Amino acid sequence: MLTACTGQVSDQSAGDNPFFESYGTKFNVHPFDRIMPEHFEPAFAEAMTREKAEHLAIIENSEAPTFENTIAELDRAGELLGEVSAVFFGLTGSNTNEDLQAIRQRMAPLLSAHRDELSLDKRIFERVKTIYDARETLGLDAEQSYLLENMYKRYVRSGALLNDEDQTRLKEINQDLSKLRVSFGDNLLAETNGFKLVIDNEADLAGLPQSSIEPAVVAAEAADMAGKWVFTTHKPSMLPFLTYAENRDLRRQLFTAYTMRGNNGNEQDNTGIMAGIIELRVERAKLLGYGTYADYVLENRMAKTPERVYGLLDRLWAAAIPVAESEVVEMQKIIDREGGGFALEASDWWHYAEKVRKEKYELDDTELRPYFQLDQVRDGAFWVANQLYGLTFEPLADMPKPHPEAQVFEIKEADGSHCAVMYMDFHPRESKRGGAWCGGFRGQNRANGEEVDPIINLVCNFTRPSGDAPALLSLDEVETLFHEFGHALDVMCSNVTFRTTFRSADFSELPSQIMEHWAVDPTVMRHYAKHYQTGEAIPDALIEKITNSDHFNQGFATVEYLAASLLDMKYHTLTEATDLDVVAFETEYFNSIGLIPEIVSRYRSSYFGHIIGGYAAGYYGYIWCGVLDNDAFEAFTETSLFDQATAHKFRTAILERNGTADFMEMYLDFRGREPAIEPLLRKRGLL
Numbered sequence: 150m151l152t153a154c155t156g157q158v159s160d161q162s163a164g165d166n167p168f169f170e171s172y173g174t175k176f177n178v179h180p181f182d183r184i185m186p187e188h189f190e191p192a193f194a195e196a197m198t199r200e201k202a203e204h205l206a207i208i209e210n211s212e213a214p215t216f217e218n219t220i221a222e223l224d225r226a227g228e229l230l231g232e233v234s235a236v237f238f239g240l241t242g243s244n245t246n247e248d249l250q251a252i253r254q255r256m257a258p259l260l261s262a263h264r265d266e267l268s269l270d271k272r273i274f275e276r277v278k279t280i281y282d283a284r285e286t287l288g289l290d291a292e293q294s295y296l297l298e299n300m301y302k303r304y305v306r307s308g309a310l311l312n313d314e315d316q317t318r319l320k321e322i323n324q325d326l327s328k329l330r331v332s333f334g335d336n337l338l339a340e341t342n343g344f345k346l347v348i349d350n351e352a353d354l355a356g357l358p359q360s361s362i363e364p365a366v367v368a369a370e371a372a373d374m375a376g377k378w379v380f381t382t383h384k385p386s387m388l389p390f391l392t393y394a395e396n397r398d399l400r401r402q403l404f405t406a407y408t409m410r411g412n413n414g415n416e417q418d419n420t421g422i423m424a425g426i427i428e429l430r431v432e433r434a435k436l437l438g439y440g441t442y443a444d445y446v447l448e449n450r451m452a453k454t455p456e457r458v459y460g461l462l463d464r465l466w467a468a469a470i471p472v473a474e475s476e477v478v479e480m481q482k483i484i485d486r487e488g489g490g491f492a493l494e495a496s497d498w499w500h501y502a503e504k505v506r507k508e509k510y511e512l513d514d515t516e517l518r519p520y521f522q523l524d525q526v527r528d529g530a531f532w533v534a535n536q537l538y539g540l541t542f543e544p545l546a547d548m549p550k551p552h553p554e555a556q557v558f559e560i561k562e563a564d565g566s567h568c569a570v571m572y573m574d575f576h577p578r579e580s581k582r583g584g585a586w587c588g589g590f591r592g593q594n595r596a597n598g599e600e601v602d603p604i605i606n607l608v609c610n611f612t613r614p615s616g617d618a619p620a621l622l623s624l625d626e627v628e629t630l631f632h633e634f635g636h637a638l639d640v641m642c643s644n645v646t647f648r649t650t651f652r653s654a655d656f657s658e659l660p661s662q663i664m665e666h667w668a669v670d671p672t673v674m675r676h677y678a679k680h681y682q683t684g685e686a687i688p689d690a691l692i693e694k695i696t697n698s699d700h701f702n703q704g705f706a707t708v709e710y711l712a713a714s715l716l717d718m719k720y721h722t723l724t725e726a727t728d729l730d731v732v733a734f735e736t737e738y739f740n741s742i743g744l745i746p747e748i749v750s751r752y753r754s755s756y757f758g759h760i761i762g763g764y765a766a767g768y769y770g771y772i773w774c775g776v777l778d779n780d781a782f783e784a785f786t787e788t789s790l791f792d793q794a795t796a797h798k799f800r801t802a803i804l805e806r807n808g809t810a811d812f813m814e815m816y817l818d819f820r821g822r823e824p825a826i827e828p829l830l831r832k833r834g835l836l
């Protein structure tokens with residue numbers, strides 16, 4: 150809980166800075182309406198000063214180190230920095246502007262230096278180590294033991310055991326990495342916003358549904374090109390174009406612009422930045438005593454070693470390539486039958502896959518969308534959470550919001566007690582980065598003795614309402630909404646003591662991906678998928694088509710994803726990476742593993758934002774979790790869709806404890822056995 154501490158503020162001019170005052174808001178949410186860009190730098194400065202003072206107090210404590218006076222105090226330290234960072238990085242993700250981006254450029258090296266200064270402080274580490282060495286004798290409970298062991302490991306992994314010279318070098322590397330990461334993200338945003346496919350001949354719109362033409366009209370008006378049509382490399386604009394536009398050359402132009410982002414030899418070129426990042430990571434791993442960066446990262450994950458990751462990826466790759474090849478054959482038949490006279494290229498995939506989908510599964514995106522009105526899909530996700538866990542969702546009016554478009558909900562437990570606040574921000578704009586994610590402005594904990602409730606920020610880039618129609622989602626977008634909502638459930642059901650948790654990319658997609666199963670379950674669909682004009686529930690025949698199309702395009706989806714995962718692993722298992730030419734590197738690598746030319750990796754090096762951030766040697770986590778979520782969902786199909794005992798076990802074994810217990814231990818507590826791979830293979834038609 151943030152309390153008023155204006156007396157300790159060192160910056161005299163900061164008296165009216167909302168971060169230094171009691172927020173005075175409902176549920177103590179952040180006062181977004183009063184937080185201005187100029188508040189961040191003084192707030193960061195003060196927050197770092199406070200955290201240093203808190204660390205100094207721990208160091209100067211004359212009593213012998215104990216769990217309470219050292220580990221628990223460290224966990225409590227840095228609360229203001231947590232608040233400021235959560236708001237700042239939340240806004241730079243979903244509502245950024247030039248001021249915030251300039252601040253981020255300036256803050257990144259300062260924050261990195263601050264973290265290093267604290268984590269490499271030998272006086273703190275001595276105290277932590279003393280407690281760690283005596284851990285067997287302290288009578289700690291499971292949560293305390295997990296915190297102690299992981300906090301100790303975190304110091305070691307941050308370089309606490311290195312000599313002074315190596316620590317100095319490590320700090321330099323961290324500084325450089327933090328700057329490169331920011332530049333990479335800024336370049337990517339500029340490159341994504343920079344390209345516009347301008348159409349001035351109406352005939353070139355042939356094939357496109359009205360729902361994707363209207364946003365192109367709006368985009369043209371916004372770009373001072375009224376009367377024309379503008380398509381962009383943002384996915385809600387690009388994917389319908391690739392799917393429906395009949396003009397093959399224009400499809401190719403748009404797709405090429407997408408796949409060349411960050412690789413155009415201009416000021417926003419990311420290839421050198423990626424090479425620099427990989428090289429620094431190799432050096433960092435060696436400095437810390439690991440063979441490769443992947444060894445360093447995976448030690449803390451459910452997978453534990455690169456070998457186990459490759460074990461899964463290679464097995465899936467071998468199963469998926471022949472399926473993708475058969476999909477190419479199927480699409481080529483359509484091209485030939487239509488007298489196309491060309492061989493399928495990567496940019497053709499969406500267009501001909503849609504034809505296969507219509508022919509073979511009779512599933513037509515434009516037929517589905519009217520049943521997937523955004524607000525109803527959202528309420529469908531709420532309903533599933535209610536059926537499983539008894540949670541309820543009520544809109545909150547008059548709340549400060551991270552962006553005016555955001556919706557706000559209060560979540561309550563079955564007994565009516567307050568559980569969480571959640572913002573939902575659904576549509577794309579230039580101030581928002583691409584993709585969908587579930588962030589948080591505050592996590593649940595009771596580190597100070599009183600319960601702190603979560604504040605969640607769910608952000609998407611979904612199709613906007615157009616004309617008189619509300620926002621109508623694609624099936625993919627429906628699944629994405631349930632997915633991100635699963636992350637939100639993970640946060641709202643959290644039931645932990647400490648602020649510090651240790652989540653992992655190869656486990657945290659279990660709570661999100663398992664929700665995708667409910668999204669397309671017939672019972673659930675009948676509940677939320679109602680025609681936006683007639684109110685009629687989705688017909689059984691359409692549901693059956695969706696179920697039948699489970700295996701549709703799975704060769705492509707699996708290969709496209711695995712290529713990126715394997716590239717991530719390849720980079721991070723390098724033992725040398727001097728003067729890397731990343732474009733040549735990825736080309737050579739993809740050739741060596743037999744990636745077919747009709748598929749471009751889901752991410753190429755110049756726009757692989759995941760591995761710049763927290764998913765380095767971690768992009769595999771989605772399919773690792775795919776094994777987990779398919780196996781875990783079978784616990785419900787073996788009983789019933791909303792089986793209360795199974796739901797209770799999932800909540801208490803996994804959602805409540807995520808980040809505070811060993812991953813396999815949590816899974817075993819839920820399922821009673823280790824996860825099996827077969828449910829995933831079955832689901833994707835790869836058996």
Ligand SMILES: [Zn+2]
Binds near residue numbers: 632636658661
């Ligand atoms: Zn996710």
